[in-house]
Amino acid sequence: MIAFAIITIIVASTLAYVALNPRPEEQFFANWILGSEGMAEHYYPNDDPNIGLREEVRWTLGVYNHMGSLQYVVLRVKLLNSTMHSPNDALGQPSPAPLVLEFARVLVNNETWSIPFVWEILNSTVTGGHVTITSLSINQTSLTGQFASAVSGYNFRFIFELWSYDTNTNDLTFSWRTDGEVRSVWTQIWFNATQTQP
Amino acid sequence: MLTELLVRSSNHHRPVTLIALLACIAILNAAFLVSIIGAQEDARSLAFQAFTGLADVYKRGGEAPDLVAKLNTAIDLIQQAQIKRNSGDGAGAAALEEQARTQITEVIGNIPAAQQDADRVNANRTLAMILLIPISVVVSTFIFYVALRTWRTYERLKLYEMTIIEKKKTQD
Numbered sequence: 001m002i003a004f005a006i007i008t009i010i011v012a013s014t015l016a017y018v019a020l021n022p023r024p025e026e027q028f029f030a031n032w033i034l035g036s037e038g039m040a041e042h043y044y045p046n047d048d049p050n051i052g053l054r055e056e057v058r059w060t061l062g063v064y065n066h067m068g069s070l071q072y073v074v075l076r077v078k079l080l081n082s083t084m085h086s087p088n089d090a091l092g093q094p095s096p097a098p099l100v101l102e103f104a105r106v107l108v109n110n111e112t113w114s115i116p117f118v119w120e121i122l123n124s125t126v127t128g129g130h131v132t133i134t135s136l137s138i139n140q141t142s143l144t145g146q147f148a149s150a151v152s153g154y155n156f157r158f159i160f161e162l163w164s165y166d167t168n169t170n171d172l173t174f175s176w177r178t179d180g181e182v183r184s185v186w187t188q189i190w191f192n193a194t195q196t197q198p
Numbered sequence: 199m200l201t202e203l204l205v206r207s208s209n210h211h212r213p214v215t216l217i218a219l220l221a222c223i224a225i226l227n228a229a230f231l232v233s234i235i236g237a238q239e240d241a242r243s244l245a246f247q248a249f250t251g252l253a254d255v256y257k258r259g260g261e262a263p264d265l266v267a268k269l270n271t272a273i274d275l276i277q278q279a280q281i282k283r284n285s286g287d288g289a290g291a292a293a294l295e296e297q298a299r300t301q302i303t304e305v306i307g308n309i310p311a312a313q314q315d316a317d318r319v320n321a322n323r324t325l326a327m328i329l330l331i332p333i334s335v336v337v338s339t340f341i342f343y344v345a346l347r348t349w350r351t352y353e354r355l356k357l358y359e360m361t362i363i364e365k366k367k368t369q370d
Contacts, residue, residue: 005335008339012330012334013331016327016328019327020323070257070266072253103277104276105273106270108256109256141281141285165246170246
């Protein structure tokens with residue numbers, strides 16, 4: 001009887017310890033882009049990456065929080081050409097390209113956030129064979145500026161960087177540490193803006 | 199006389215006056231921009247402050263989905279305000295930021311209560327786990343004891359029955 005009681009104590013204590021101290025899971029964010037039908041296909045109208053002026057492109061951006069805690073996330077949208085620097089994964093540094101727009105939200109653990117991203121090129125200029133996008137509409141918000149230019153309008157890309165608020169430094173950060181490694185999340189999608197007339 | 203002096207003075211110092219006027223405009227413009235950026239930063243800093251408090255609630259083992267939803271609404275308002283400001287609608291942006299600030303202030307005001315709730319929930323959970331150990335030991339031991347007693351009683355009855363049968367056989 002005493003032996004049984006001792007075994008029961010050991011089993012119950014082990015179960016209680018495991019319940020109170022769950023095994024730490026890998027912490028990560030995920031970020032993705034889906035096409036017009038919410039699938040990983042049909043990213044461009046008629047599947048043609050040559051986007052004309054005032055041609056509407058529909059994507060859905062996704063963010064998943066698996067950091068094991070509440071997170072303040074900011075998805076930063078940048079427009080680059082092929083020669084501008086992408087974010088550096090090894091150093092956890094963001095792209096130096098200027099910010100076009102950002103989306104922010106607080107996510108609980110295991111929450112997925114879907115962001116409709118409907119955009120069109122409103123205006124572009126051609127100078128010396130370079131096409132410069134000067135006006136964009138994103139989610140019915142008009143944005144103007146010298147966003148990026150590309151030779152003959154080929155190889156523009158949108159980069160979506162995931163930033164989160166670090167409560168230790170009281171600032172937004174592009175990278176985080178897990179298992180002693182620097183991690184960061186970003187995605188990109190390419191397109192051409194070869195048609196400068198609607 | 200005074201007017202004449204002023205006119206003469208203004209004619210004499212026209213370039214200086216012009217520079218002073220431009221400097222005043224520049225300073226006022228900068229002050230206006232600083233106040234706008236300040237308002238934006240103020241709302242954003244408040245949102246970060248509210249988030250830090252909510253993150254602490256969740257870290258303590260609690261949950262506050264209503265406050266998170268309210269903070270998200272405020273963050274949306276701040277983004278809308280930024281878009282309005284970029285399109286030149288300063289008044290509309292200020293109104294949205296004011297709404298956002300009000301909502302965030304409400305969230306911040308509710309955080310201490312949420313933290314207390316989280317502490318209480320966490321304490322109850324720990325207490326339940328700690329109580330689970332002696333309760334499960336007592337219950338398991340009791341069940342084991344009852345089962346053992348029942349088995350022994352059954353064995354004794356069986357032995358008694360066999361003894362009676364044995365006696366009957368001997369008598370026959």
